[in-house]
Amino acid sequence: MEVFVQQLINGITLGSIYGLIAIGYTMVFGIIGMVNFAHGDVFMVSAFVALIALLILTTWLGMSSVALALLIVLVVAMVFTSLVNWVIERIAYRPLRGSFRLAPLISAIGMSIFLSNFVQVTQGPRNKPIPPLLRDVIVVMHGDYDVTVSYRQLIIWGVTAVLLAIFWYLVSKTALGRAQRACEQDQKMAALVGIDVDRTISITFVIGAALAAVAGTMYLMYYGVVSFSDGFVPGIKAFTAAVLGGIGSLPGAVIGGLLIGLIETMWSAYFSIDYKDVAAFSILAITLIFLPQGLLGRPEVEKV
Amino acid sequence: MSAPAAAPASTATVHVNIGRALKDTAITAAIAFALFLPLIGFKTVQNMRNELELETRLALLLTFVAIIAGAKLFVSLVIAPWRERRALNPAPTNATLAKAKTLLAHWFTPFALGFAVVYPILIFTVTGGTGALKWVDNFGIQILIYVMLGWGLNIVVGLAGLLDLGYVAFYAVGAYSYTLLAKEFGLSFWILLPLAGFLSAFWGVLLGFPVLRLRGDYLAIVTLAFGEIVRLILINWVSFTNGYAGISGIPRPTLFGIPFNANDDGFAATFGLEFSPIYRSMFLYYVILALALVTAYVTIRLRQLPVGRAWEALREDEIACRSLGINTTNTKLTAFAMGAMFAGFAGSFFAARQGFISPESFTFLESATILSIVVLGGMGSQIGVAVAAVAMIGGTEIMRDLDFLKYFFGSDFDPTQYRMLLFGFAMVLIMIWKPRGLVGTREPSAIYKERRTILGSHVKEGHG
Amino acid sequence: MSKAPAAPVLRVEHLSMRFGGLVAVDDLSFSAARGDITALIGPNGAGKSTLVACITGVLRIDAGTIRFQGNGVQNLPAHRRARIGITRTFQKVRLADQLTVYENVVAGLAGHWFANSSGWLRVLRPLSTREAVTTVGQALERVGLSDVSGTVVKSLPFGRRHFVEIARAIVSGPKLLLLDEPATGLTEPERERLSQLVRDIAALGCAIVLIEHDLELVGRLCDRVTVINHGRRIFTGTPAAAQNDPAVIEAYLGVNQLIGGRDDARD
Structure with a gap:
């Protein structure tokens, strides 16, 4: 029982991170029908930006308030990562819009390889550890084994919840959200009613990157280490989350993320930690084969 | 810059707006500065206590920004006006150029084939002895493996239109099949080569079954997942595959039982030559060349057969395909099986050549590389795929050798680091430049050419 | 009759x-x-x-x-x-745009070959046999496309593409x-x-x-x-x-x- 509750807590934490990344996949797929393969690497870049911002604040400026430092780091990471994704969309995807269907995917794969190697070349291939932040824990359940929630986990839950709320407001209540939904339905029609399609797509990439940056900062804080190759596997898992929740569906991405996080931690705890990635990839394959519309997505009707 | 003197009086002139170009450049420079500030402007290094510290690289950052701003300025002052001018007065079609193009198209294949055949001998005579080893091994064999893999994947992606991002799984199945069977049962390379191909084809069908209903991006992602699952199993099933550590001491192929070693019964001793590893490399070169050519030949033949027609019909439109009486299930499975079989051949050759394999050789990056070769080559074009393999693999191999760059960038400059960086960047650039691949136009199908000659003979018979 | x-x-x-x-x-x-x-x-x-x-x-x-x-x-x-x-044409023309008219129409025969009783041996024979050429030639003549059999479908005027589809549908003698x-x-x-x-x-x-x-x-x-x-x-x-x-x-x-x-x- 204790193990289960502890894994539940860990799983929700991990799932929050996956969910934040998954939104980027699901939004881009919804609006331009493309699997943004480089999104996982954008997440990794954001973790590096957060790392560098944190080092500037703590070692150079000697900031002592961890909470304030984290807040600044979060904002810096969000801004820079948004810029990165905005530029990527402009140079690598926009020229390919309306091109043949594999071109954007190949371009995204190239961008993914480029980003991870760019970070490897500029920052070196080694793992980058930071001193552990906020080591305190709260014991929530006593037993043969104490179940704990760390401050880090609480921060991750809180930040995720707040940002999801802001994001939810943005896409459901504002003109931007309406423009996005219009572009999802029919880009030509959206343009005819006066929506700037290019700008809406750009903003979609920017929002996706900002949420990935939140995930990147949380990832760095949670694990205390990041390396250039950390984009691929979390990226695939977040994509799995998006697919499981129903690609194109925003609540689906969050729910999918939580599920994948839970499955991963439970699998590691009860079965085999070696095969936890196999489990994630199997879920991806099984979902796409048997439930391609996901949990909350709408089925695609084939035009005959 | 504006109003070129050489242009005829009647042509419209293109006005270059210098102020605007400068403004654009300034914006680009600002964005580039912000973009590169964290990752190039700062470097994280570990100090003696294993703590991270920051170093600044202001000069490098400014160099990058300057390069990008300069490029932008060049584009808006020189290239953009030139393009506009060309759009206004299209250059007259050059007859000699067109003729040269047709000549090139006609002679390129025989020439390339001939060159591939004489290449090791040529290298051997030019550089002599061990100097040739690198050129035959790193360039010749390495490139040909990718040419073969490209041609194999071309069946799945280029002909049948099934986007496969997990092709490396079948390459791995071939390599591990050969390795484990050779080590366990001591069977020879020549017996295991077809067996490995067969096993890979079997796996192709096995993994093909569940994905029959999927198309496009979804198919790509599921095949990627399968590829990763195969690799993770190879890593984690230690008792079977020895995990990360890999398997070494894989038996090498022999020439009708004559091994390529320094012993008395070895190749060199048998033929009265001085022992040199170059003989084995040349032998392997011709083996992979033959395998690759078999792949190409089989593909070309298949394209003229009903099954090849069915693949191409499937690629174009699955529903129309079913209405034409084509069984899409069988068609997809044969494509997966065929593609996987050639990957199996290539895999067992790879294991036999390296003498060592580990899961590291079968990462997603390999699948992405092979797929990019197929796509850059122009999806379905045999020559295009070969050219793309030479360019991409040869190009990245050359990066290993650019020691002279150390004179420019200092002695700690390691060009191999930049291989994959440039590889990824090249993928993006080529997609933007030529989304349909390097050889974009599809070569006229053999069917039509043959048809014309047949019709011609028909007419002759009729009238003569 | x-x-x-x-x-x-x-x-x-x-x-x-x-x-x-x-x-x-x-x-x-x-x-x-x-x-x-x-x-x-x-x-x-x-x-x-x-x-x-x-x-x-x-x-x-x-x-x-x-x-x-x-x-x-x-x-x-x-x-x-x-x-x-049972063959059909489509409301929105579904042809392989990159392939020639001949290649599109001969695809109408591909299924036929698989169905044939002599089965798999026939499958290994090229489609460019005289028989196929004659059959496809007849279908093209019937729909009035003999002059463009080597043309890529993409470069045909829209109206003629309908006829390519009809040729593809009738080539197998439905x-x-x-x-x-x-x-x-x-x-x-x-x-x-x-x-x-x-x-x-x-x-x-x-x-x-x-x-x-x-x-x-x-x-x-x-x-x-x-x-x-x-x-x-x-x-x-x-x-x-x-x-x-x-x-x-x-x-x-x-x-x-x-x-x-x-x-x-x-x-």
Whole structure:
């Protein structure tokens, strides 16, 4: 029982991170029908930006308030990562819009390889550890084994919840959200009613990157280490989350993320930690084969 | 810059707006500065206590920004006006150029084939002895493996239109099949080569079954997942595959039982030559060349057969395909099986050549590389795929050798680091430049050419 | 010339097809005989294309039977139905744009080769045999495309692509041909050619089901017309009678003009 509750807590934490990344996949797929393969690497870049911002604040400026430092780091990471994704969309995807269907995917794969190697070349291939932040824990359940929630986990839950709320407001209540939904339905029609399609797509990439940056900062804080190759596997898992929740569906991405996080931690705890990635990839394959519309997505009707 | 003197009086002139170009450049420079500030402007290094510290690289950052701003300025002052001018007065079609193009198209294949055949001998005579080893091994064999893999994947992606991002799984199945069977049962390379191909084809069908209903991006992602699952199993099933550590001491192929070693019964001793590893490399070169050519030949033949027609019909439109009486299930499975079989051949050759394999050789990056070769080559074009393999693999191999760059960038400059960086960047650039691949136009199908000659003979018979 | 209105080639009985809650085809029955041109008309969204998809096997039906030459085929997969002689064209032309006209049409034979009894040995013979060339050549000549057989489909004018599709559908010598709005976007001379071509194909002994919007063309070509609306049959009879039938008029009214019907408002 204790193990289960502890894994539940860990799983929700991990799932929050996956969910934040998954939104980027699901939004881009919804609006331009493309699997943004480089999104996982954008997440990794954001973790590096957060790392560098944190080092500037703590070692150079000697900031002592961890909470304030984290807040600044979060904002810096969000801004820079948004810029990165905005530029990527402009140079690598926009020229390919309306091109043949594999071109954007190949371009995204190239961008993914480029980003991870760019970070490897500029920052070196080694793992980058930071001193552990906020080591305190709260014991929530006593037993043969104490179940704990760390401050880090609480921060991750809180930040995720707040940002999801802001994001939810943005896409459901504002003109931007309406423009996005219009572009999802029919880009030509959206343009005819006066929506700037290019700008809406750009903003979609920017929002996706900002949420990935939140995930990147949380990832760095949670694990205390990041390396250039950390984009691929979390990226695939977040994509799995998006697919499981129903690609194109925003609540689906969050729910999918939580599920994948839970499955991963439970699998590691009860079965085999070696095969936890196999489990994630199997879920991806099984979902796409048997439930391609996901949990909350709408089925695609084939035009005959 | 504006109003070129050489242009005829009647042509419209293109006005270059210098102020605007400068403004654009300034914006680009600002964005580039912000973009590169964290990752190039700062470097994280570990100090003696294993703590991270920051170093600044202001000069490098400014160099990058300057390069990008300069490029932008060049584009808006020189290239953009030139393009506009060309759009206004299209250059007259050059007859000699067109003729040269047709000549090139006609002679390129025989020439390339001939060159591939004489290449090791040529290298051997030019550089002599061990100097040739690198050129035959790193360039010749390495490139040909990718040419073969490209041609194999071309069946799945280029002909049948099934986007496969997990092709490396079948390459791995071939390599591990050969390795484990050779080590366990001591069977020879020549017996295991077809067996490995067969096993890979079997796996192709096995993994093909569940994905029959999927198309496009979804198919790509599921095949990627399968590829990763195969690799993770190879890593984690230690008792079977020895995990990360890999398997070494894989038996090498022999020439009708004559091994390529320094012993008395070895190749060199048998033929009265001085022992040199170059003989084995040349032998392997011709083996992979033959395998690759078999792949190409089989593909070309298949394209003229009903099954090849069915693949191409499937690629174009699955529903129309079913209405034409084509069984899409069988068609997809044969494509997966065929593609996987050639990957199996290539895999067992790879294991036999390296003498060592580990899961590291079968990462997603390999699948992405092979797929990019197929796509850059122009999806379905045999020559295009070969050219793309030479360019991409040869190009990245050359990066290993650019020691002279150390004179420019200092002695700690390691060009191999930049291989994959440039590889990824090249993928993006080529997609933007030529989304349909390097050889974009599809070569006229053999069917039509043959048809014309047949019709011609028909007419002759009729009238003569 | 067969024995009078004998057993029809195609007989659809009580066919129903649902997409979730939407009933696309509802208890529909009609038949098509050898050498006849049967029209199937109805306003947009009436279920015409769904019906074609049901007959060719792209969609599985929920209830009813589809008899082809006396045998129920409703459980056969699409490719098997094509092999026994049910072919079709598409409302929105579905050709391989990158391939030549010849290559597109020869694909119509590919399924045939697999179906052949000598089976797998035949599969290993190239499609460029004289036999294939002759068959495809005949089909192209029939539709009037002999001059462009080596042209890439993409570079053909739109109107001619319809004819490529028809050639691909008839190259295997089908018993039943379903034409899904073949006249859409054709010029007047092309429509005239199409009418002649459809009559020629019917004269060869093929049953033709013509799905059309244009009542004028239907009146010119067909003896019998079945009108459907909301997935139900509302009329069967001669085209002239259809134009005076109150139910038909009601179904069409407000959608477009009944006669002379180039409905430009559509698409």
